[in-house]
Amino acid sequence: MVEQTVHRRNPDVSWRVIEGQAVLVFNIEGEVQVLNEVGTYIWEHLEEEDVDTLAGNIARTFAVSEEEARRDLLAFLQELRKSGALL
Amino acid sequence: MGRRTPLTPYQDLLNRAIEAAHPYSASLELTYTCNLACRYCYNPVQRKNQPRRAPPPPPPGPPLSFEEYVDLLDQMKEMGVLYLTFTGGEALLHPRFWDLAAEARKRAFALRIFTNGVAVTEGTARRLRELAPFCIEMSLHGADARTAEALTQVPGSFDRQMEALRHLRSQGLRVYLKVVVTRLVEDQLQRIRDLGERFGYPVYFDPVLTVSDDGDPYPLELMASDEAIASLYREEGLQIGNSPFEREGGEYNCTVGTGTFHVTPYGDVQPCTQWKQAVGNVRKARLKEIWETSPLLQEVRKVNRAVPVEIQRTVEDHAYCFSCPGLSRLTTGDPLRVDDQYLRVARIRRRVAEEENGRGPVNRVAIRRETVTRP
Numbered sequence: 001m002v003e004q005t006v007h008r009r010n011p012d013v014s015w016r017v018i019e020g021q022a023v024l025v026f027n028i029e030g031e032v033q034v035l036n037e038v039g040t041y042i043w044e045h046l047e048e049e050d051v052d053t054l055a056g057n058i059a060r061t062f063a064v065s066e067e068e069a070r071r072d073l074l075a076f077l078q079e080l081r082k083s084g085a086l087l
Numbered sequence: 088m089g090r091r092t093p094l095t096p097y098q099d100l101l102n103r104a105i106e107a108a109h110p111y112s113a114s115l116e117l118t119y120t121c122n123l124a125c126r127y128c129y130n131p132v133q134r135k136n137q138p139r140r141a142p143p144p145p146p147p148g149p150p151l152s153f154e155e156y157v158d159l160l161d162q163m164k165e166m167g168v169l170y171l172t173f174t175g176g177e178a179l180l181h182p183r184f185w186d187l188a189a190e191a192r193k194r195a196f197a198l199r200i201f202t203n204g205v206a207v208t209e210g211t212a213r214r215l216r217e218l219a220p221f222c223i224e225m226s227l228h229g230a231d232a233r234t235a236e237a238l239t240q241v242p243g244s245f246d247r248q249m250e251a252l253r254h255l256r257s258q259g260l261r262v263y264l265k266v267v268v269t270r271l272v273e274d275q276l277q278r279i280r281d282l283g284e285r286f287g288y289p290v291y292f293d294p295v296l297t298v299s300d301d302g303d304p305y306p307l308e309l310m311a312s313d314e315a316i317a318s319l320y321r322e323e324g325l326q327i328g329n330s331p332f333e334r335e336g337g338e339y340n341c342t343v344g345t346g347t348f349h350v351t352p353y354g355d356v357q358p359c360t361q362w363k364q365a366v367g368n369v370r371k372a373r374l375k376e377i378w379e380t381s382p383l384l385q386e387v388r389k390v391n392r393a394v395p396v397e398i399q400r401t402v403e404d405h406a407y408c409f410s411c412p413g414l415s416r417l418t419t420g421d422p423l424r425v426d427d428q429y430l431r432v433a434r435i436r437r438r439v440a441e442e443e444n445g446r447g448p449v450n451r452v453a454i455r456r457e458t459v460t461r462p
Contacts, residue, residue: 018104032097
């Protein structure tokens with residue numbers, strides 16, 4: 001259900017933004033994931049902004065259409081949930 | 088040593104962090120207290136059952152309080168520290184260990200816990216599992232009680248370590264075992280690796296001993312033979328190094344003072360665990376201020392960048408040589424001069440490589456798995 005208002009990061013995933021890129025450490029699995037600039041923006045804001053706000057901000061910040069931003073955002077959230085990064 | 092494989096995006100990012108002096112890792116030495124009395128212990132405060140040339144240094148003041156640690160955790164999070172190591176002494180013996188660990192996890196640090204395992208009971212292992220640390224790194228001292236306890240000088244410590252491994256395994260925790268290769272264990276390397284395998288844990292063998300923090304070289308009396316060091320590089324399946332998290336590539340020698348720092352139980356900030364020089368104290372300045380303005384740290388960063396060039400320039404077996412500037416500083420007074428132990432290891436590695444017809448420098452085993460997600 002990625003359309004829910006806001007999302008929650010999994011507390012078992014440690015993370016920091018390093019040199020502009022979010023590094024996610026999956027403590028249980030022992031894996032590391034590096035997000036690109038857009039992914040980092042989403043990761044940093046997904047607990048405070050709902051999907052509509054996030055999509056609008058991505059469209060403005062990264063100069064893409066809102067439709068494209070929303071489509072990619074939903075796919076990315078789905079991917080994060082599947083990987084266990086989100087509750 | 089040339090780059091052997093292309094860097095992954097993660098490795099590349101860490102190297103960029105080092106270039107930018109972003110401290111992505113840090114270690115907190117929570118206590119000097121330890122429940123073992125290892126004959127090679129480098130801590131002059133906790134050295135037990137061994138002759139002393141000087142009395143232990145008095146504590147510089149009270150150790151950091153719980154509240155001071157919590158403030159430090161906030162500061163480190165703000166500075167972008169991701170990997171946080173709790174070490175000691177024996178970290179688990181800190182009276183507020185569990186509270187501190189919980190506070191660290193609340194702040195989304197990836198927690199590494201260094202322990203000798205002796206205090207790990209079934210209940211401890213269960214609490215560790217609930218904590219969800221990134222990993223536990225546990226020292227081993229031999230493949231059997233007789234050998235291990237000749238080093239730890241605590242009867243029963245080996246059996247307690249084996250119990251600890253069973254408990255950690257049953258909780259599904261990720262554990263890396265670490266062995267300093269001394270003459271006491273040099274004929275047991277395969278047995279120790281097999282012991283790790285029985286629990287499903289990798290073993291890392293470190294061929295370099297650390298002198299005491301006060302410069303006393305007594306741990307070197309336990310140095311392993313050339314042949315034992317050679318066997319590390321000759322035999323298949325032995326993983327070498329003092330950490331499972333070796334950095335790859337980049338212009339800097341290591342992370343000292345550029346990607347990492349270390350805080351003693353009394354708040355002194357050091358460039359790393361091994362570089363025993365305070366560049367500031369967290370009771371006198373904020374960590375960020377120390378990190379950004381300490382003239383000593385600026386010097387350390389210059390040294391860190393100069394070390395690979397210096398190795399290339401001065402060491403005949405430079406293709407096989409690493410250097411720890413912190414150790415060099417302790418043993419030679421000059422962090423740029425390669426310590427004799429590393430020169431010895433380089434010489435042995437070269438000999439082994441030549442014997443094996445150009446097998447070349449032995450690759451360290453990378454344990455990281457990583458994926459890159461693009462939305």
